[in-house]
Each structure stands twice: as C-alpha cells, then as structure tokens.
Ligand code: GDP
C-alpha cells in the first residue's frame with residue numbers, strides 16, 4: 286500500500302515540475318515558425334500600445350475588428366471576461382484599459398485569480414457572415430499508457446474539453462503516432478475526414494496537423510493544445526488559441542526558449558527555491574519535509590501520509606545537505622502558513638550525519654524562532670553521534686534514527 290500514494294505524489298511532482306508553460310502569444314509564435322497558420326496578433330502592455338498594435342494589424346491583415354486577449358497561464362479566459370471583441374480603435378483602447386491590470390478569475394485560476402500584465406491584440410478571424418463557424422479541438426500530447434505521442438481531436442472545439450470528454454466521449458478521437466515513422470499521410474487524412482472536412486479545407490487540415498506535430502516534436506514540448514482550431518467559410522484552418530507546455534529538461538537544446546519563462550505566473554515560493562538550488566514543489570498538506578534525494582523524498586511523503594498527515598511540499602535538498610542549504614530549506618518551508626510540523630529525513634551516505642545535525646542546529650539558531658516542532662531522522666554514517674547532538678542541543682527538535690520512529694513522532698505532534 287506504500288506504493289499507491291507514492292505514485293500519486295510522483296504524478297503531482299511530474300506535472301508541476303518538469304514543465305514550462307507558455308503564454309498564448311509565445312505558443313503561437315512557435316506554431317507560426319513551423320508553418321502552422323495562426324490568428325495573427327501583437328502583444329501590448331498598455332492601452333496605447335494596444336491601439337498601435339491594432340493599427341498595425343489592420344495594415345498587415347486587413348482586419349477591421351480586433352480581439353483583446355488577456356495573457357495569463359490559464360485557460361477559460363473567455364468565460365472570465367478576458368477575451369473581448371473590439372469593433373473600432375476606441376473600443377480597443379477601452380477594453381485593453383479594462384483588461385490590463387485586472388485580476389482575472391477563470392475556471393482554471395482558482396478563486397484568487399491571476400493578474401493580467403499584458404494582452405494580445407489579434408485580428409478578428411470570425412467572419413461576420415459566418416453563421417456557424419466551425420471550431421475544432423486539436424492537441425498533441427504523450428499517451429503515458431503506451432509511451433507514444435498522440436493527436437487528440439474533436440469536432441466539439443471552443444469549449445472545455447473535459448466537459449466534452451464527460452458528456453460526449455464518442456466525439457473525441459485519438460491518433461497515435463509511431464515515434465520512428467512520425468506522423469503519416471493516412472493519419473492526417475483520417476483526422477481531416479473524422480472532422481467532417483472535404484475539398485480545400487481537408488487539404489488545409491492535413492497540413493495543419495502535420496506542421497503542428499512537427500512543432501511539438503521539434504520544440505520538445507509536452508503539450509500543444511489548440512482550442513479552438515477554426516475553419517473559416519473560405520476554408521482556411523487557423524489556430525485561434527495555443528496552450529503550450531515545454532519540457533524544461535530539454536531547454537538546454539533550446540536556448541532561445543529560456544527567455545520565454547514568465548516567473549510572474551509561477552508559484553513564488555517555488556521560484557525562490559529554484560534560485561536557491563533547491564528542488565521544491567508546493568503541495569497542500571500540513572507537514573513540511575526536507576529530504577536528501579528525490580526517491581527518499583517520495584518515500585517520506587508516504588510516511589507522512591501513513592502517520593495521518595499530508596505533505597506540505599516535496600523538497601530535495603540534494604546530496605550535500607550542508608548548513609547553508611538546510612537553512613534556506615527551512616526558510617522556504619516556513620513560508621507556507623499551513624505547515625504544522627517539519628520532518629527532516631536525511632540519509633548520511635557521502636555526507637556524515639553528525640555534520641548534518643550540526644547544520645540543523647546552526648540553521649535553527651540562525652533563523653531564531655521556529656514555532657513548529659521539527660522531527661529529525663538521520664540515518665547512516667555517525668547517526669548515533671548525530672542523535673546525541675540534537676538531543677543535547679536544547680532546541681524544540683525531536684530526533685529519530687528509524688523511519689518508523691520518525692513517523693510515530695510526527696503522529697504524536699500532530700495529535
Ligand atoms: P480561452 O477562453 O482562454 O480558451 O481563450 P480562446 O483564445 O480560446 O478564446 C475564447 C473564445 O473567444 C474563442 O472560443 C472564440 O469563440 C472567441 N474568439 C477568439 N478569437 C476570436 C475572433 O477573432 N473573433 C471572434 N469573434 N471571436 C473570437
């Protein structure tokens with residue numbers, strides 16, 4: 286049973302940590318570079334810039350109407366009032382003024398919402414004469430069950446795909462891509478066919494999907510989600526939205542993508558931890574943990590669950606666990622107001638336990654007041670000496686050598 290929560294935690298860790306989310310405008314730029322037709326736009330940080338952008342777009346695309354789109358790392362912006370149509374330059378200015386700086390709450394931001402720092406001004410690609418614009422959903426992502434990338438697509442674009450999956454699952458199709466062969470013509474034709482297309486639109490869709498898949502592979506992405514993909518009445522196929530997630534372990538191959546990171550959109554404690562060289566993921570529980578090694582950190586989170594707690598974070602301080610790192614780790618953990626206890630679980634292999642214990646004591650004294658109990662479990666070289674150091678330190682720190690002992694103490698301090 287120890288294994289199940291372990292996997293669940295790992296999922297959380299994986300999903301939050303090895304990815305870098307992009308803004309819509311950045312995702313569209315990548316798509317454009319790979320020949321995917323996009324709804325064209327220009328980013329603006331002020332209403333004046335928005336008007337300039339709109340004028341530019343009218344010259345470049347011939348559009349007379351514009352769409353103002355809040356740029357935040359969350360979907361569902363339309364529903365929250367973050368996507369609006371402007372029919373003249375005055376409206377562009379008004380709407381930009383209203384959206385820039387607003388706290389946008391969407392079904393994906395949580396109740397606290399997200400501050401809008403910039404907007405994308407785009408051409409209007411929904412022709413006024415189009416009584417029924419054709420909106421599709423198309424994404425590329427990894428199917429973890431088979432280990433292959435797949436195209437997931439649906440005729441029901443423009444709305445929340447989770448809702449489509451729940452209410453009309455038969456309207457979601459998938460096409461798995463062989464990693465060696467890549468996407469094949471019969472597959473892109475099948476997609477265009479299932480989307481009900483024919484003639485020029487059919488051809489455009491096969492090109493769209495081929496280029497989209499290439500963009501996904503070449504940029505080392507873990508997700509490209511285009512919702513909606515619009516088919517216009519004159520049979521163009523256009524990416525109207527773009528949610529792109531890159532694999533940040535592959536960023537070394539894409540030096541130019543590193544600048545696309547917008548840390549204003551990320552969890553501030555995680556950003557700070559990253560700067561301190563700590564591997565930290567914020568979770569929702571009440572027991573903070575500090576561990577050396579990712580595997581042990583995962584096992585420690587299981588231990589906390591078994592003891593009746595919930596981990597407040599994942600934190601790998603790395604192999605050395607020296608006094609400086611321990612101190613910055615304590616400071617990071619203590620920023621989370623939900624933390625009711627801290628479990629330190631260190632295995633002394635290369636690093637000696639007594640040195641870690643001394644580091645903990647020094648860090649504790651340096652920080653001054655730590656008003657939650659700390660349970661320290663040190664195992665490995667010189668574990669006994671370490672325990673003695675902690676026990677004699679006179680601080681509010683409980684020591685343990687065995688895993689179970691530590692769990693029991695956690696249970697005790699929580700109750
Ligand atoms: P999301 O709500 O965060 O997914 O943002 P989207 O980029 O998907 O935009 C939301 C909705 O705005 C789309 O589903 C469209 O219905 C609408 N929209 C986007 N672009 C245009 C446009 O050029 N013209 C018009 N009239 N509507 C648009």
Ligand code: MN
Pocket residue numbers: 360361512513526
């Ligand atoms: Mn969308």
